[in-house]
Amino acid sequence: xxxxxxxxxxxxxxxxxxxxxxxxxxxxxxxxxxxxxxxxxxxxxxxxxxxxxxxxxxxxxxxxxxxxxxxxxxxxxxxxxxxxxxxxxxxxxxxxxxxxxxxxxxxxxxxxxxxxxxxxxxxxxxxxxxxxxxxxxxxxxxxxxxxxxxxxxxxxxxxxxxxxxxxxxxxxxxxxxxxxxxxxxxxxxxxxxxxxxxxxxxxxxxxxxxxxxxxxxxxxxxxxxxxxxxxxxxxxxxxxxxxxxxxxxxxxxxxxxxxxx
Amino acid sequence: xxxxxxxxxxxxxxxxxxxxxxxxxxxxxxxxxxxxxxxxxxxxxxxxxxxxxxxxxxxxxxxxxxxxxxxxxxxxxxxxxxxxxxxxxxxxxxxxxxxxxxxxxxxxxxxxxxxxxxxxxxxxxxxxxxxxxxxxxxxxxxxxxxxxxxxxxxxxxxxxxxxxxxxxxxxxxxxxxxxxxxxxxxxxxxxxxxxxxxxxxxxxxxxxxxxxxxxxxxxxxxxxxxxxxxxxxxxxxxxxxxxxxxxxxxxxxxxxxxxxxxxxxxxxxxxxxxxxxxxxxxxxxxxxxxxxxxxxxxxxxxxxxxxxxxxxxxxxxxxxxxxxxxxxxxxxxxxxxxxxxxxxxxxxxxxxxxxxxxxxxxxxxxxxxxxxxxxxxxxxxxxxxxxxxxxxxxxxxxxxxxxxxxxx
Numbered sequence: 144x145x146x147x148x149x150x151x152x153x154x155x156x157x158x159x160x161x162x163x164x165x166x167x168x169x170x171x172x173x174x175x176x177x178x179x180x181x182x183x184x185x186x187x188x189x190x191x192x193x194x195x196x197x198x199x200x201x202x203x204x205x206x207x208x209x210x211x212x213x214x215x216x217x218x219x220x221x222x223x224x225x226x227x228x229x230x231x232x233x234x235x236x237x238x239x240x241x242x243x244x245x246x247x248x249x250x251x252x253x254x255x256x257x258x259x260x261x262x263x264x265x266x267x268x269x270x271x272x273x274x275x276x277x278x279x280x281x282x283x284x285x286x287x288x289x290x291x292x293x294x295x296x297x298x299x300x301x302x303x304x305x306x307x308x309x310x311x312x313x314x315x316x317x318x319x320x321x322x323x324x325x326x327x328x329x330x331x332x333x334x335x336x337x338x339x340x341x342x343x344x345x346x347x348x349x350x351x352x353x354x355x356x357x358x359x360x361x362x363x364x365x366x367x368x369x370x371x372x373x374x375x376x377x378x379x380x381x382x383x384x385x386x387x388x389x390x391x392x393x394x395x396x397x398x399x400x401x402x403x404x
Numbered sequence: 405x406x407x408x409x410x411x412x413x414x415x416x417x418x419x420x421x422x423x424x425x426x427x428x429x430x431x432x433x434x435x436x437x438x439x440x441x442x443x444x445x446x447x448x449x450x451x452x453x454x455x456x457x458x459x460x461x462x463x464x465x466x467x468x469x470x471x472x473x474x475x476x477x478x479x480x481x482x483x484x485x486x487x488x489x490x491x492x493x494x495x496x497x498x499x500x501x502x503x504x505x506x507x508x509x510x511x512x513x514x515x516x517x518x519x520x521x522x523x524x525x526x527x528x529x530x531x532x533x534x535x536x537x538x539x540x541x542x543x544x545x546x547x548x549x550x551x552x553x554x555x556x557x558x559x560x561x562x563x564x565x566x567x568x569x570x571x572x573x574x575x576x577x578x579x580x581x582x583x584x585x586x587x588x589x590x591x592x593x594x595x596x597x598x599x600x601x602x603x604x605x606x607x608x609x610x611x612x613x614x615x616x617x618x619x620x621x622x623x624x625x626x627x628x629x630x631x632x633x634x635x636x637x638x639x640x641x642x643x644x645x646x647x648x649x650x651x652x653x654x655x656x657x658x659x660x661x662x663x664x665x666x667x668x669x670x671x672x673x674x675x676x677x678x679x680x681x682x683x684x685x686x687x688x689x690x691x692x693x694x695x696x697x698x699x700x701x702x703x704x705x706x707x708x709x710x711x712x713x714x715x716x717x718x719x720x721x722x723x724x725x726x727x728x729x730x731x732x733x734x735x736x737x738x739x740x741x742x743x744x745x746x747x748x749x750x751x752x753x754x755x756x757x758x759x760x761x762x763x764x765x766x767x768x769x770x771x772x773x774x775x776x777x778x779x780x781x782x783x784x785x786x787x788x789x790x791x792x793x794x795x796x797x798x799x800x801x802x803x804x805x806x807x808x809x810x811x812x
Contacts, residue, residue, distance in 0.1 A: 195701060227703035235701075241694035244687070245808050252691045255684040256703035262712075265683040266676055272683065279684075280811045297810050319703055 146173055146208055148323050148353055149194065149231075150215070154203035156189050163189045165377040166203070171323065173210060176345070176354045178368035178385075180361075182397060185374040187357045188236055191327055194355075195233045196223035207231065209322050228256050232321035234312040236328045236357075242301035246292060246311055249300050250283040253318035286314045290344050306337040313344065317352070324352045330360045338363060365389070373397065409461045417454035421446045426776070428525060519667060527656060530663045532775045534731045537666040538724050540767040542748035543755070544673050545720035550749070551758035552686060553713035554693025555604075556613040558745050559620030562600075563718040565627060565740035567593045567725025572640045572735055573633070582646035586726050593722020594715050601714035605707050608696075620745055627737040639736025643729045659731075666727045673720055674760055680716075682809055689713055690758075747771070750788065754795060756802025765803055 149171045156164040164186045171177045179187050193200040200219050208215045209230045218226055232253075241249050258279065260272045287293040290310040295303055300311060309329055316324055329345075330338045338360060345354060345367055358364050364371060365385045373381040373388060375397040381388060388394055428449065431440045522533055542560055549557045570589040574580040580588065604615055627634045634640075645658050646665065653661055680686050688709050691699035700706050729735050747770060752758075755766025769791075774784055795802070 197697065197701070222705075223697070223700040224703045224705045227701060233701055235698065239695045239698035241691045241698070243694055243806075244690055245810075247811055248687055248690075248808070251684070251811070252687050252699065252704070253702040255688060258684050260684075262680075262685060265679055265685060276683075276811070297808070299808070315702060 146210065146213055147171065147215075148173055148207060148210070149355065150204075150206040151190070151194070152204040152206060154190070154193055154205065155201050156186075156193050156198055157201045162377045164193065164200070167374070167377075167379050169372055169379065169382075171353055171355055174349070174353055175369045176349050176356065176367050178356045178358055178364040178371045179374060180358065180364055180371060180388075181374035181380075184376075185397075186377040187374055188327055189377075190374070191233060191325055191357065193219070194226075195231055195325060196221050196226040207323075211322075227319050227321075230320070230322040231325065232316035232319040232323075233325040234309075234316050234327055234329060236331065238305075238308050238312055240300040240308055240311060240315070242299070244300060245297050246287065246300055246303065247280070247283055247296040249311055249315050250286050250318045251279055253315045254279050254282060254286075256319055283318060286318045287311075289317060289348065290314045291340070306333050306340075309333065309337075309341070310344070313348075317348070321352060323355060324348070325355045325357075327357050328359060329356070330358060330363055342367065409458060412461060413454045413457035416457040417450040420453035421450040424449050428529075431526075522663065527659055530659050531731065532772065534659075534663045534666050534727070536767055536772045537663075537670050538728050538731070539748060539751065539771045540670050540763060541666075541673060541720055541724035541727065542744070543751040543763045543767055544670075544677060544760075545717045545724065546748045547752050547758060547760070547763050548677060548680075548689075548720070549713055549717035551752055552681065552689040552693065553710065553717075554690075555710065555713065556609065557616045557714075557717065558613050558742075558749070559600075559616035559618070559623075560717070560721050560748055561740045561742065561744035562616075562620040562623035563593050563597060563721035564725045564728070564744060565623050565737070566596045566718075567722025568729040568735050568739070569627060569634060569640075569725070570722070571726045571729050572643045575644045576640055582644065582730070585644075586723075589726045590719055590723050593725070594719040596722075597715040597718020598711055600718070601711045604714065605710040617742070617745075620740075620742060624737050624740055627740070634737075637736060637738070639734060639738075641734045643733050643735065645730055645733065662727070662731045666731065669723060669727060673723070677716075678760060685709075685712070750792065752802070754791065754802060756804035756806060759802070759804045759806050762802050762804040 147170045149169075151167055151169040154164055154167045154169075155162065167186075167190060169177075169179075169190070179190065181187050189198065192198045194205055196218070203219065204217045205219045206215045207218055207229060218229065218231075221229070241252060244252070258275055260268065260275055264272050284293055284296065287296060290313050292303075292307050292310050292314060295307055295311075300308065303311065309332075313324075313326065313329065316326075326345075330341055333341060342363055345356075348354065349367075356364070356368065368385055370383065371381075371385050371388045372379060373391070373394050380393045380397060381391045383391070425446050428445045429442050431442065432438075433440060519533075522530060542564060545563070546557060546560055549555055549560075567589045570592040571585045574585050574588055600616070600619055604612055607615055628637050630636070645653075646661065647653070648657075648661055681689075688699065688704045691702070691704055692706065692709055692713075696706060728739065732739075751766035751770050752763060753766075754769060755762025755764070770788070774781070780787065
């Protein structure tokens with residue numbers, strides 16, 4: 144039986160009177176690619192923010208169970224860094240890289256949670272730290288290789304082309320070794336060629352990590368996702384396999400207006 | 405050794421002798437207003453800089469060695485130093501990191517050897533350089549907090565004061581000696597740093613600046629008004645000077661001794677900060693500066709990391725305070741005004757945020773030079789202002805631009 148890596152139970156997030164997310168239920172199983180779609184302002188990113196600890200949900204539970212532990216726990220009140228250590232990693236809709244640092248360093252920062260050396264090792268130690276560092280650099284190159292940006296290793300990330308920055312966000316998230324990767328509109332602003340590359344990256348990644356995807360590019364969603372959730376005005380209005388979602392009158396109404404349904 | 409390098413060396417020698425002549429060649433006796441000339445010193449400097457220049461050229465002008473060759477055989481490389489000659493910078497690039505490291509070491513040696521003999525230049529010079537070193541420490545502290553951590557700290561003088569007063573008061577009230585006093589002062593300022601960090605880590609940008617600024621003022625005002633303990637505005641005089649293995653030194657020697665202490669403290673501070681900066685600690689600090697939320701999402705514990713940054717900054721500033729206390733032998737709250745928070749900030753802005761060599765250069769320009777340009781002292785702030793404005797226009801990143809380490 145496959146485990147539910149992530150399960151949102153009656154998740155709600157209110158900002159004053161605005162119900163950004165309203166009693167949302169959602170689950171992701173092992174080795175799945177799940178897409179969350181919906182019109183602008185539907186509350187998709189808020190779901191992400193609640194899941195990764197940026198917001199503390201008003202009510203509801205965020206249950207995770209990592210494939211290693213296989214025991215559900217509620218992370219609704221955890222800080223983002225704690226959640227990252229538990230194995231959920233995310234990217235951001237509006238790219239948030241460490242701009243004055245190199246590509247390699249960006250990835251290394253994310254890998255830090257696996258390092259063991261303490262401040263005393265760093266101040267007075269020798270080979271142990273060096274070994275750990277060089278191992279980390281090697282791993283970082285691997286992660287950059289996975290998304291095909293290793294040749295930019297020593298460039299400042301602020302100088303990278305837009306598409307590469309997006310890929311770097313993915314590489315950085317991967318470096319935390321997550322069991323669930325949350326991608327917030329990874330294809331936003333990309334040209335068709337870059338989107339195609341992204342599709343291949345995601346296909347190659349899904350062998351190792353489950354993916355939770357927010358995306359507006361429907362061709363990407365329909366070809367990649369095993370199941371699709373649709374949100375509108377903070378509510379989950381539909382969920383099912385991609386071909387079912389395409390036919391769903393509720394979804395068409397949400398996107399195109401009542402007359403087309 | 406070819407003719408070119410000798411020409412360069414002679415030119416360097418004359419140049420150095422000339423520009424240092426006003427500093428070492430002329431001594432003004434302030435009591436009877438007479439001037440003493442020391443042409444011998446200029447000749448000495450000329451000879452030393454001639455030799456150093458030759459050495460420098462030897463070290464830096466090695467013919468382009470193949471990258472792999474240089475990497476594979478260190479021995480070939482060292483021989484290369486003494487058998488080849490030509491373009492410095494191209495070579496540094498081609499030979500790569502190994503070579504860069506060695507160049508840096510040699511460069512540091514060349515710079516630090518004269519500093520080792522500095523007390524021979526006399527009491528005044530030694531004191532001036534000691535105060536430069538104190539400000540270097542303060543700037544190093546800010547370099548960590550502002551340059552790497554990205555938290556604008558306008559109250560570094562408060563930690564400076566905590567260090568100095570802890571040392572002086574422990575000594576006055578409890579007759580604590582130098583070494584224990586030094587450690588205690590460092591610890592107390594570290595703890596103060598953590599305590600200040602507790603409320604401060606929740607704040608960002610301007611708000612953080614205002615709170616630290618306020619803390620700086622609070623410390624100064626407490627020191628001024630708590631007369632029974634801190635002796636208020638009259639301060640504490642006769643702060644105990646360190647003994648040299650149990651011997652009490654005379655003024656001349658103790659000044660030199662304190663200079664060496666300050667020198668060693670700065671070198672150690674630089675060494676450890678450098679280690680931290682290029683470890684996962686330093687990278688997390690920079691990640692926080694660049695994007696707090698993103699770094700948190702990547703597993704950086706914001707509160708803990710910011711606390712550590714503040715603690716290290718406070719520790720360095722506290723140590724600077726101890727050095728100030730022993731070098732002047734007298735402290736009062738006027739030594740720890742807002743201005744003492746601003747100068748180190750100017751130093752790192754001028755030198756280049758987050759760069760170690762920038763700190764050194766900035767401290768030399770903003771603390772050392774004004775000592776020798778006393779003639780213009782009325783215009784000092786004007787000149788500071790102009791320098792900073794010009795800087796912001798032409799080199800907003802500071803004199804020394806940060807180069808990223810290339811991890812291999």
